[in-house]
Amino acid sequence: MELILRAYNLKLKHTFTISRESIDFQPSLIVELQSDGYSGFGEATSNPYYKTTVPVMMQDLEKIRSVIETKTNETPEEFWAAIHPYLKNNMFALCALxxxxxxxxARKKEKKLYQLWxxxxxxxxxxxYTIGIASIEKMVAKMKELPWPIYKIKLGTKEDIAIVTELRKHTDAVFRIDANCGWGVAETINNAVELKKLGVEFLEQPMKxxxxxxxxxxxxxxxxxxxxDESCIIEEDVAKCHNHFHGINVKLVKCGGLTPGRRMIQEAKKLxxxxxxxxxTESTVGISAIAHLLPQLDYVDMDGALLLSEDIATGITIDFGKISYSDLNGTGVTLM
Structure with missing residues (x-):
């Protein structure tokens, strides 16, 4: 098996702002594994909050290239268990791999991922579809630019209720709120009352x-x-969230990939x-992998590729919130 690493700097359509940062480009690592005439693709993006960069991911993968390239006949679960000890301090790199x-x-088995599972x-x-923090006028404009059945609205400002009140005037769509750790206890409880009146479905990670x-x-x-979200990073966190949250948002890059992500979903369901x-903010490479988990989910936020001004791959497509799968096996991804 051959390991191929590619670094990209994904340009966004708009400056993307959350409560703690703003970005115009999203650095991303694409991992390709080649074996027996087949290729498999994975992705992990950089993230300053989790102190993860593309160069460090590439460096950590290069260190164990010889180990990776000998692992050909294992199941994904066996492969993850064998590699995890080497990358336990870099779950983002482990995710892409x-x-x-x-x-x-899955491609070797001639099945799509959801069929394999x-x-x-x-x-x-x-x-x-996510609306990042901006002036109210710009947030309304972004919403009008892409009519959508469900919007995820980033908050964590002094005008949060005013923002949602104004956005509500322009759409009947479902709203979800992500404050990215930007609120306190009283603020969260009080905001929930007002936001429920404005058609908000749930709040994501309002506090630290x-x-x-x-x-x-x-x-x-x-x-x-x-x-x-930020309170549920790896598998051990799922049990902690019981009786503290009503649900969990699994991020594949944070937990180490599809293999542990599926286990987290099953544990959450049991609880x-x-x-x-x-x-x-992955390209279609990472987004297409997420799509195969959809049958196990109550909610999904997989609009990353829609936020890009230029994609680097083909795979799943999204139309008004609905996902359509590629005809290809595996995740269905092809690099452009």
Whole structure:
């Protein structure tokens, strides 16, 4: 098996702002694994909050190239278990590698990923489309630019209620709110009351990640469901979220790929938590992998490729929130 690494700097259509940063470009690593005439593809983007860069991911993968390239006949679960000890401090790199190996494995089996996992796709949820923080006028303009059934609105400003009040005047779409750790307990509880009146479905990670007593207080008193994101990074975090959140948002890059991501989803279901998978502004490579998890999800945020001014791959397509799969096996991805 041959390992191929490619670095990209994905240009966004608009400056993308959340409560802690603004970006115009998204650095991304594409991992390709070649074996027996097949190729599998995986992706992980950089993220300053998690102190992860593309050069470091490439460096860590190069260090274990000889180990990776000897692992040809394992299942994805066996491959992940064998590689995890080498990359336990770089889950982003592990994600891209796991995604590529799982894609390769499915292509060799001549199956799409959801077929490999015996999932049925007839009840797939729709994806939301994200509106980053900007002036109210710009946020309204972004929304009008792409009419959509569900919007995920980034908040964490002093004008949060005013923003949603104005956006509501221009659409009947479902709203989801992501404050990216930008609120406190009282602010979250009070905002939930007003936001519920404005047609908001749930709040995602309104407070800082590790304030568990505060999360429990909000869990008890919020009139809207609370979904964990920054508080739910790896598999061990799922149990912690029980009775502190109403659901979890699994990010494949944070947990180490599709293999642990699927385990997190199953654990969440056992605990009665709602399940969601989110993206980290990946290209169609990463987004197409997420699409095969849809049958297991209540919600999904997989609009990353839609935010790009230019994509680097073909795979799944999205029309008004609905995902259509490629005719190709595996994740269905082809690099342009």
């Amino acid at each position: 796991d995604m590529a190996f799982t894609d390769l494995y 015996n999932y049925t796709t007839d009840k797939n949820p729709l994806t939301d 990640a590790n304030n568990w007593e505060e999360h429990k207080e909000v869990f008890k008193h919020s009139v809207l469901p609370i979904i964990a 009665g938590l709602k399940t969601m998978v989110g993206c980290m």
